[in-house]
Amino acid sequence: MRKCIKFEAYVPGKNIEEVKEAYGLEKVVKLASNENPYGASPKAIEVVRNFTELHRYPNPEYRELRRKLEEYTGWNAERIVIGAGIDGILETLFKILIDEGDEVVIPVPTFQYYGILARLHCAREVLVQRDENFQITERIFEFLNPRTKLVIIPFPNNPTGNTEDLRLVEEIAESTKGIVFIDEAYVEFADSRVDLDLDNIVIARTMSKAFGLANLRIGYARLPEWLVNYYRSASTPFPVSTLAEKTAIASLEDIEWMKDCVEKIKRERERLFKELKKLTIAYPSQANFIFFKSKEGLAEDMMRKGVIIRDCKSFGVSGYRVTVGKPEENEFFLEKLKEVL
Ligand code: PMP
16 A cells, blocks of 8 residues: 555445335435436437447547537537546546645535545645635635645535635635636536636536436546646546447437426425425525534434435534435425424
């Protein structure tokens, strides 16, 4: 093992089968991994059904997918890279950017994988506390210095669901020579997005959430032009399968499906938020999940009743995160929450 590595495994949400078996339940609803409850576009599923080229390696340029993503995002296809989810994109960036001792600035609480990667790459994790509403504040400037290699800004943040002041994001990018990594995994559910293009800004997105393709592992990012070739040289040669690429293309050609899912989820999010506020301390969300505070041990109690939600302890905050599901799933969640409380 490399001497400087500190290991700490990612804690995934529990799956339905595990919980059914553990508690002898017939009905289990999973609202723990921020998946799209409506699934992928039927046109995307059709591609999966008909795909037979399993014996061929993918074409690693992903030219057609990048062209479709250019249409969808307005970003130049030459600057778009494809990875195995945002997770895969982060891995490649850490691989090419981080020397031992480099500082990675992470506003917390947040998604654990950033810290895991920082430790695996022997970086110095610089954890900056968010304010009481989980916003990044001006305090972050105290932590930027010449050793800052990477600043992570999830937009919206997981697990708290908030976005950030766009002016602050711009000021952060202008105040550091490090790469500012904007993680827009949930941006399709948000009212704002980061529309900044500087030489040190990377914006990453995923098809795992709004597009319902979490299982296929498709992420993408817009890099500054100077970084693109370094990234391509360092990425695994075939990060995404042709099956995933073709499915992603079909999903982007059926954008109405995604938009319809997002509208339904946003409507339910507001309804769920209102109900949750009556029972817990709930925080407004710009994503497809809601963060709330309630009594100790709630996730375990809910699991016994057949609802999987996320205990956010592993994110470094006491509270829970519930993914917005279909109306009937949210009803089941609220019914069980009332029983538990
Ligand atoms: N970023 C954030 C903020 C996330 O919540 C997640 C998913 N849990 C990811 C990235 C990883 O997404 P992907 O499936 O694209 O790897």
